[in-house]
Amino acid sequence: MSILPIKVPAEQEGTRSQVLRWLKKVGEAVRENEPVVELETDKVTVEVAAPAAGVLREILKQEREELEPGEVLGRIEAGAVPAATGQAPVSPPSMASVGRRDVSAETPTVKAGGSRAAELSPAVRRLLKEQGLESSAVQGTGQGGRITVQDVLRHASTQTSAPISTTGRLVPHTPIRARVAEHMVQSLLHTAPHVTSIFEADMSAVIAHRASHREDFERRGASLTFTVYFLAAAVKAIRAVPESNSRWTDTALEVFDQVDIGVATALEAGGLVVPVLRNVEGRDLFDIAQGLHDLVTRARDNKLTPADMRGGTFTISNHGVSGSLIATPIVIHQPQSAILGIGKLEKRPVVIEEGGVERIVARSKCYVTLTIDHRVMDGLQANRFLQTFVGTLESWPG
Numbered sequence: 001m002s003i004l005p006i007k008v009p010a011e012q013e014g015t016r017s018q019v020l021r022w023l024k025k026v027g028e029a030v031r032e033n034e035p036v037v038e039l040e041t042d043k044v045t046v047e048v049a050a051p052a053a054g055v056l057r058e059i060l061k062q063e064r065e066e067l068e069p070g071e072v073l074g075r076i077e078a079g080a081v082p083a084a085t086g087q088a089p090v091s092p093p094s095m096a097s098v099g100r101r102d103v104s105a106e107t108p109t110v111k112a113g114g115s116r117a118a119e120l121s122p123a124v125r126r127l128l129k130e131q132g133l134e135s136s137a138v139q140g141t142g143q144g145g146r147i148t149v150q151d152v153l154r155h156a157s158t159q160t161s162a163p164i165s166t167t168g169r170l171v172p173h174t175p176i177r178a179r180v181a182e183h184m185v186q187s188l189l190h191t192a193p194h195v196t197s198i199f200e201a202d203m204s205a206v207i208a209h210r211a212s213h214r215e216d217f218e219r220r221g222a223s224l225t226f227t228v229y230f231l232a233a234a235v236k237a238i239r240a241v242p243e244s245n246s247r248w249t250d251t252a253l254e255v256f257d258q259v260d261i262g263v264a265t266a267l268e269a270g271g272l273v274v275p276v277l278r279n280v281e282g283r284d285l286f287d288i289a290q291g292l293h294d295l296v297t298r299a300r301d302n303k304l305t306p307a308d309m310r311g312g313t314f315t316i317s318n319h320g321v322s323g324s325l326i327a328t329p330i331v332i333h334q335p336q337s338a339i340l341g342i343g344k345l346e347k348r349p350v351v352i353e354e355g356g357v358e359r360i361v362a363r364s365k366c367y368v369t370l371t372i373d374h375r376v377m378d379g380l381q382a383n384r385f386l387q388t389f390v391g392t393l394e395s396w397p398g
Contacts, residue, residue, distance in 0.1 A: 001079045004051045005072045006036060017067045020045060022074075024056045029082050037073055046306060052078040062142070064149050124149055131156045180272070187334045192248070192373035194329040197382040201389075203345055203364045205396040212398070222289035227263065227318050229393060230342055231288050234316060235259055235281050237389040241381050244338045245313045248376050257281075262312035262333060263292065265299045266322070273299050274333060276312040312336065320344035320366055329371040337376040340389070343367035 008017065020038040030036055035047035036056060050056075058075040061067060120128070120135060124147050128135060131152060138155045140147040150172055157170055173181070188194060206229050217224040238245045238259055246255040259281040262274040275295040280288060298304050315333045320343040330341045343366045350363045368389065370382050 001054070001077055003057065004054075004076050004078050006048060006051065006074045006076060008039065008067045008069055008071045008073060009046065009048065010069050017046070019061050019063050019065050019067065019073070021063055022059060023047075026056055026059055027082060028056055030054060030056055030076060036076075039067065045302070048073065050076055052076060054078040055080040055082055062146070120147060124152060127152045183334070184331045188329070188331050191334055192332050192337075193375065194332065194371055195374045195379065195382065196328040196330075196369050196371045197379060197386055198326065198328070198367055198369050199383075199386040199390050200365055201368050202350075202394050203366060204394075205398070206393050207364055209396050209398060217286060217289055220286065220290075221293075222286060223293045224285075224289050225292070226342075226345065227316070228285060228289045228292055229396070230316055230318065230340070231261055231263070231277065231280055231292065232285055233389050233392040234261060234314065234340060236392045237385045238314065239281075240388040241377070241385040243377050243381060244370075244372070244385050246337045246376060247313075247335045248337060248373060253376060256313045258313070260311055260313045262309075262315040263295065264315065264317040264319075265296055267300060267302075273304060273309065274312065274315060275299050275304055275308045276310070278311070315339045316342065318342040326367050326369060328369055330369065332371060332373055337373045338382075338385075339371050341369040341371065343369075 017039045020040040022037050024030055024036045030050040030053065032051070032053045033049045036050050037048045039046045039048060054076045056074060057077045057080075059073075060075070061071070061073045067073070124135075127149055128138070133152065133155065135147060138147050138151050140151055142148045142151070153170065153172060203226070206226065210224055210226070210229075214224045242255050243253065245259055246253050248254075258279060260276050260278045261280050262276045264272055264274050266272055275298070277288070277291050277295060283291065295304075295308065298308070312333065314336060315338075317327070317330050317339060319327045319330070319341055323344055325343045327341050327343070330339050332339050345364055345366045347362045348365045349360050350365075351358055352361055353359075368386060370386050370389075372382050
C-alpha cells in the first residue's frame with residue numbers, strides 16, 4: 001500500500017482558489033475518481049477526485065484556506081480499507097509535521113489565544129491584519145479550537161459601536177463575494193485609473209433585423225439576443241481601437257489580435273460569473289449566438305469549468321437587463337484594459353427632420369458606456385470606440 005497526495009489541479013495556475021468543503025472524512029473509504037473535496041475558484045466550483053481507491057488518511061487544508069496550484073490538499077492510502085472498529089484510524093504524520101511536537105495530542109482543545117501563527121490559515125491571518133486584531137483576542141470555534149474566518153468576523157463585529165436603536169444580523173461573506181470584492185478594490189483603487197465615456201445608441205435597425213431572423217435562429221438551435229449584436233459590434237469597435245483589446249505591463253502594452261470577450265452573466269441563485277466567448281472576430285452572427293447560448297446555459301446550470309472563465313481580453317456587462325440605465329464606472333476586469341456597459345433599452349422621444357420639418361418620434365434607445373484604463377487609452381480613443389460601436393448598431397443591414 002502507498003500514500004498518495006490529493007493535489008490542487010495544475011490547470012488552475014494563475015487563479016486563486018479556496019477549499020469549499022470536504023466530501024469525505026479522515027478514515028472513510030474512497031473510490032478511484034470519486035470526488036473527495038470541492039474547491040471554489042474563479043467563481044466556479046471544482047471537484048477534486050481521489051487518485052486511487054483506498055482510505056482518506058489526512059486532511060491538510062481546511063475550509064476557506066487559500067491554495068496554490070499543485071498544493072497538497074490531503075493524502076489517501078491506496079488499497080487500504082476502513083478500520084473495523086467504530087473509531088477513525090489515526091492519520092499518519094504529514095511531511096510538514098516530521099520532527100515537530102504533536103500539539104493536538106498534548107492539548108486536545110487548543111485555545112485560540114494560544115494558537116501560533118503557523119496554525120492560522122492564510123485567510124485568517126490576512127483578516128486579523130485587516131481588522132487590527134491579535135489571534136489571542138479571538139475565541140476559536142474550529143476543530144481543536146482553531147480560529148476560523150467566521151470567528152474573526154464575529155469578534156470584529158462586537159468591537160464596533162452601533163446606535164442603541166439599531167439592531168441587525170451578520171451575513172458572512174461567501175467565498176465568491178469575498179474574492180469579487182477584493183478583485184474590484186484591487187482593480188479600481190490599486191491598479192487602473194478608470195475613466196468612462198457615455199454614448200446613446202438607437203437600436204431600431206437591430207430590432208428590425210432581430211424580428212426578421214429570430215425564429216430562424218431558434219430553429220437552428222441558437223437564441224438571437226441583443227447581446228449577440230453587442231458582441232459583433234464590439235469586434236468592429238476593437239478593430240478601430242486595438243488598444244481596447246490589450247493588457248498593460250510595466251514595460252509595454254500587449255495588444256491581442258484574437259478577440260476573446262467575457263460576458264457578465266447573473267445567476268438565479270445569486271452572484272455573477274463572466275464566461276468567455278473565444279475568437280469572436282472569426283464568427284458570424286449565428287456562430288456568435290450559438291456560442292453565447294451554450295455559455296449562458298452552462299453558467300446557469302452551474303456547469304462552467306475554470307477554463308471557461310479564463311483568458312478574456314475584453315468584457316461586456318449588459319446591466320440594462322435588470323433595469324439600469326447607466327452604470328459608471330463598471331470596474332475593469334483585470335488585467336484587461338476596458339469594459340463595455342449596456343443600459344436598459346427603452347423608447348425615448350427624439351427630434352427628427354424630414355423635408356425640412358422637425359417632429360418628435362419615439363425611438364428604442366439605450367445608453368452605452370466604455371470604461372477604460374487611462375494608462376492605456378485616453379478619451380479620444382474611448383470616443384472613437386463608442387462611435388464605431390454605435391454606428392455599427394444603428395446601420396445594421398436588414
